[in-house]
Amino acid sequence: MWNGVLPAVTTKFTDDGTLDRDEMLRCFQLQMDAGVDGLIACGSLGEGPMLSHDERIEVLRLCKQVSGTKPALLTIAEAATRDACELARKAARAGADGLMVVPSTIYHTDPRETVATLTAIASASELPIMIYSNRLAYRVDVTIPIMEELAKIDLFVAVKESSDDIRRSTDIINHFGERFALLTGVDNLAFEALAVGATGWVAGLCLAFPAETVAIYRLMRAGRQREALDIYRWFRPLLDLDVSTYLVQNIKLAEQIATGSNDRVRAPRLPLAGARREQVEQVIRTAIAKRPALPVLA
Numbered sequence: 001m002w003n004g005v006l007p008a009v010t011t012k013f014t015d016d017g018t019l020d021r022d023e024m025l026r027c028f029q030l031q032m033d034a035g036v037d038g039l040i041a042c043g044s045l046g047e048g049p050m051l052s053h054d055e056r057i058e059v060l061r062l063c064k065q066v067s068g069t070k071p072a073l074l075t076i077a078e079a080a081t082r083d084a085c086e087l088a089r090k091a092a093r094a095g096a097d098g099l100m101v102v103p104s105t106i107y108h109t110d111p112r113e114t115v116a117t118l119t120a121i122a123s124a125s126e127l128p129i130m131i132y133s134n135r136l137a138y139r140v141d142v143t144i145p146i147m148e149e150l151a152k153i154d155l156f157v158a159v160k161e162s163s164d165d166i167r168r169s170t171d172i173i174n175h176f177g178e179r180f181a182l183l184t185g186v187d188n189l190a191f192e193a194l195a196v197g198a199t200g201w202v203a204g205l206c207l208a209f210p211a212e213t214v215a216i217y218r219l220m221r222a223g224r225q226r227e228a229l230d231i232y233r234w235f236r237p238l239l240d241l242d243v244s245t246y247l248v249q250n251i252k253l254a255e256q257i258a259t260g261s262n263d264r265v266r267a268p269r270l271p272l273a274g275a276r277r278e279q280v281e282q283v284i285r286t287a288i289a290k291r292p293a294l295p296v297l298a
Contacts, residue, residue, distance in 0.1 A: 005213055025062055031210050075132070096125075234291075241283065
């Protein structure tokens with residue numbers, strides 16, 4: 001469950017701003033057809049904080065409808081621990097296979113508070129949890145001492161390492177061995193993380209380029225690093241679009257161009273416009289024009 005490519009799917013909207021269920025089903029199926037290993041609903045890319053709890057549960061159910069025997073996870077990212085616990089309980093009732101949990105979003109918890117928050121969410125849902133460690137975006141650093149406390153609780157099984165410091169991946173493996181599954185959450189550090197032992201990739205540009213993402217992962221696991229690196233070097237300008245304030249708009253535009261979807265977002269976000277849109281579109285179209293042939297995979 002905590003291995004492989006797990007795309008953090010985008011949420012699709014209709015012209016009037018409601019959930020576009022048919023388009024989500026279509027896009028989620030494109031991911032499954034390409035060989036991804038599960039789906040993660042309502043993270044940063046899924047505009048989770050802009051969705052009501054009911055909408056988030058609906059997106060989770062759509063992921064479950066498509067993922068089959070593969071896992072569908074819901075992201076928990078709430079300002080108040082009480083609300084996070086309530087959403088975690090709803091996710092469990094809706095059949096989530098696990099949770100990806102941001103420790104705190106608005107108030108920046110200290111280590112004691114971080115452990116207490118995560119522990120409360122785990123108790124509320126009794127689902128296995130991937131800790132979302134992203135000190136840059138959320139300003140709460142899940143350090144090794146914090147992970148030592150969480151390691152005492154069986155429900156904490158994985159960490160999405162998004163600190164932007166590749167050394168942290170090796171530190172976690174050296175300190176904990178196989179206690180936590182380690183997944184990379186930074187698209188343009190994925191090759192490096194997989195090379196030092198990450199077991200999975202919570203992926204963004206996979207939504208527009210799933211075959212290439214799956215190929216890199218499977219080649220790395222097969223020890224075919226040179227072939228994976230060739231694809232990764234082609235992919236890097238696209239992967240850089242994930243590391244941006246505008247990552248949602250960037251990736252939805254990539255989906256529009258590469259898969260025929262749309263780039264509708266929920267306010268306060270607006271679709272890219274002007275020079276920024278032209279620049280991102282050029283990156284995407286240039287990459288498509290140079291798209292590499294993929295090797296045969298087992």
